[in-house]
Amino acid sequence: MIFGLGKFQLFLALVIFLPAGSLRFWQGWLYWLIFGLMCLVLGLYFARHDPALVSRRMQIADAFVILGAYGFYVTFRENSYAASTVTVETGQPVISSGPYACVRHPMYTAAIILFAATPVALASWWGLVPAAMLAALIVWRLIDEEGYLARHLAGYTDYQQRVRARLVPGVW
Numbered sequence: 001m002i003f004g005l006g007k008f009q010l011f012l013a014l015v016i017f018l019p020a021g022s023l024r025f026w027q028g029w030l031y032w033l034i035f036g037l038m039c040l041v042l043g044l045y046f047a048r049h050d051p052a053l054v055s056r057r058m059q060i061a062d063a064f065v066i067l068g069a070y071g072f073y074v075t076f077r078e079n080s081y082a083a084s085t086v087t088v089e090t091g092q093p094v095i096s097s098g099p100y101a102c103v104r105h106p107m108y109t110a111a112i113i114l115f116a117a118t119p120v121a122l123a124s125w126w127g128l129v130p131a132a133m134l135a136a137l138i139v140w141r142l143i144d145e146e147g148y149l150a151r152h153l154a155g156y157t158d159y160q161q162r163v164r165a166r167l168v169p170g171v172w
Contacts, residue, residue: 005043008065009036015069019076027084042122050123064117071110074099082107086145094155096163103165104146108138112167142166 012035016028023029076082078098081089099106115134119127146166149156166172 002040002043004062005036005039008039008062008069011066012036012069015073015076019073019080019082039118039122042119042124042127046123061117061121064113065121068110068112068114068117071099071106071113075107075110078106086148088149088152092153094153094159096159101163102169103167104160104163105142105166108142109167111138139167 009032013032016032017023017025020028075098078100079095081092081095099109103109112135115131116128119125119131146160150160
């Protein structure tokens with residue numbers, strides 16, 4: 001479990017800091033540290049109290065954790081304007097290639113996958129409660145963000161007509 005967590009933390013660091021282009025990204029360090037400590041504490045607890053469950057769940061759920069982290073990577077690679085605070089810069093184009101050709105908010109899709117898969121990978125069923133709350137917050141933020149982008153980003157309303165899916169193609 002520790003080895004797997006170490007590999008994931010390395011992968012997560014690459015996903016966070018490569019798109020940022022710098023290690024001077026304190027928000028990235030804070031997230032990386034909190035996420036790693038959370039995974040370590042939960043993983044150690046369940047490895048001690050229910051190792052068979054951890055073993056069974058890690059095989060499938062870890063793939064979804066990696067998929068979620070990879071979703072962050074492809075989103076940041078495609079859209080250098082992606083940020084934690086929604087703003088529109090002068091001359092900013094609407095990004096409609098890569099994952100943005102399928103869903104309007106691929107970073108949020110990746111986050112929901114990651115939030116849902118992490119507690120399962122750690123065999124923490126209680127962890128699904130905050131994961132569901134985080135998913136609800138993402139949906140609320142997404143709706144607010146879409147209104148802002150439609151008002152401030154030229155061409156965004158046309159993009160909304162072309163790419164109908166917000167998070168999941170064919171669903172929403």
